[in-house]
Structure formats: C-alpha cells, structure tokens
Amino acid sequence: MDVNIGVLALQGNVSEHIDAFRRALHMMGRGTSSEVFEVRHPGDLNKCDALAIPGGESTTISRLIEKNHLHEPLCTFSGGIFATCAGMVLMATYVDDVRIRTLGLIDMVVDRNAFGRQKESFEADIPIEGLEGGPFHAIFIRAPVAKWVGAGITVLSRMNQGVVAVEYGKHMALSFHPELSCDTRLHERFLKKLCDNNST
Numbered sequence: 336m337d338v339n340i341g342v343l344a345l346q347g348n349v350s351e352h353i354d355a356f357r358r359a360l361h362m363m364g365r366g367t368s369s370e371v372f373e374v375r376h377p378g379d380l381n382k383c384d385a386l387a388i389p390g391g392e393s394t395t396i397s398r399l400i401e402k403n404h405l406h407e408p409l410c411t412f413s414g415g416i417f418a419t420c421a422g423m424v425l426m427a428t429y430v431d432d433v434r435i436r437t438l439g440l441i442d443m444v445v446d447r448n449a450f451g452r453q454k455e456s457f458e459a460d461i462p463i464e465g466l467e468g469g470p471f472h473a474i475f476i477r478a479p480v481a482k483w484v485g486a487g488i489t490v491l492s493r494m495n496q497g498v499v500a501v502e503y504g505k506h507m508a509l510s511f512h513p514e515l516s517c518d519t520r521l522h523e524r525f526l527k528k529l530c531d532n533n534s535t
C-alpha cells in the first residue's frame with residue numbers, strides 16, 4: 336500500500352516530522368511510492384492516509400485550527416493520526432486550559448505542562464510497550480502527560496508524572512519528540528499498523 340502522509344503545518348516542528356516520516360518510509364522500503372507533504376487547509380486532508388500533528392504550542396495550533404476551519408475536518412478525519420507533544424494535547428478529550436479546543440479523538444485527560452517549564456526539558460531512555468530493539472531515547476520539551484485514559488486505549492509508556500505514550504486504533508500520541516531523534520521506530524510502528532489495518 337502507498338501511504339500519503341500529511342503533516343499539519345500551522346506551527347511547530349513541521350519540517351522535522353516531514354524528514355522523520357521520509358526516513359521511516361525509506362527504512363520500510365516505501366520511500367519511492369509514498370509521499371509526505373504539508374497540510375494547511377481542509378481540502379488537503381482528502382489526500383492523506385495519515386496525518387502528523389507536531390509539537391509546538393498547543394494554544395497557537397488550536398487557534399490556527401479554528402482560523403483555517405480545520406476543527407470539524409480533523410475530528411472526522413478517517414486516517415491515522417501521529418500526534419506528538421502539543422499534538423497529544425490536541426488529541427485529548429479534556430485539557431487543563433480553556434484556550435484550547437481539543438479534537439477529542441483519544442479519550443484522555445491531559446495536563447499540558449506536566450514536567451514544568453522549558454528549562455525543565457530533559458531526555459530519557461524509556462521503555463515502550465512492544466517496541467523491539469530496547470528503550471527509546473525520548474526528548475521531552477515542556478511535555479504533557481495523560482493523567483487519565485479511557486477504556487480501550489493502550490498505554491505504551493508511563494512515567495511518575497503520568498502516561499507519556501498511547502495507542503488508540505490507528506492513532507498514536509506521544510508526549511515527547513521522536514521526530515527530533517534519529518530513531519524512526521515509532522514512526523515505523525505507526526505506519527505499519529496503518530498499512531496492516533488498511534489491508535485487512
């Protein structure tokens with residue numbers, strides 16, 4: 336299956352996700368048959384099998400989603416969503432900040448800045464459920480956590496502050512930044528699950 340991957344390009348780590356997905360596709364031998372491109376408007380979503388919602392500033396991304404009339408189209412998007420950091424905040428059903436209108440695509444309650452401010456950013460090798468090849472070197476920048484997750488959501492990794500990685504159907508949400516490390520295992524896992532789902 337060819338996969339067309341959009342990266343929501345309103346604010347944040349857009350080019351990093353484009354590069355990471357291109358590297359992941361190359362590792363999976365799909366580099367020539369698949370495309371990765373920027374998404375800014377509702378019509379762009381029609382071309383996507385998957386969408387990345389990058390890290391950045393969730394209040395800003397939420398405002399720009401409204402401005403570009405993307406809220407409803409994102410809520411009804413039928414593909415898989417790979418959401419990191421601010422993206423994870425947007426995927427939730429509830430977040431502790433009234434300025435953000437979440438998409439409600441993963442039933443979880445998120446604490447936006449659970450590890451503190453920018454200067455409290457850190458890196459850690461964390462275990463990810465079912466990920467082959469050992470722990471994942473995760474980069475946390477003003478990272479959120481899920482304080483509660485609903486039934487049917489698979490917790491992939493948890494730290495003292497809360498849940499930092501989940502899978503739900505075709506979606507994956509991570510509170511850290513896999514697009515900033517050269518390890519593409521999580522991007523590949525997301526794509527593999529999407530392709531397996533679509534071929535059954």
Ligand code: GLN
Nearest residue numbers: 390391392393420421477
């Ligand atoms: N916690 C930040 C926010 O809610 C996200 C930080 C990030 O994406 N690096 O906007």
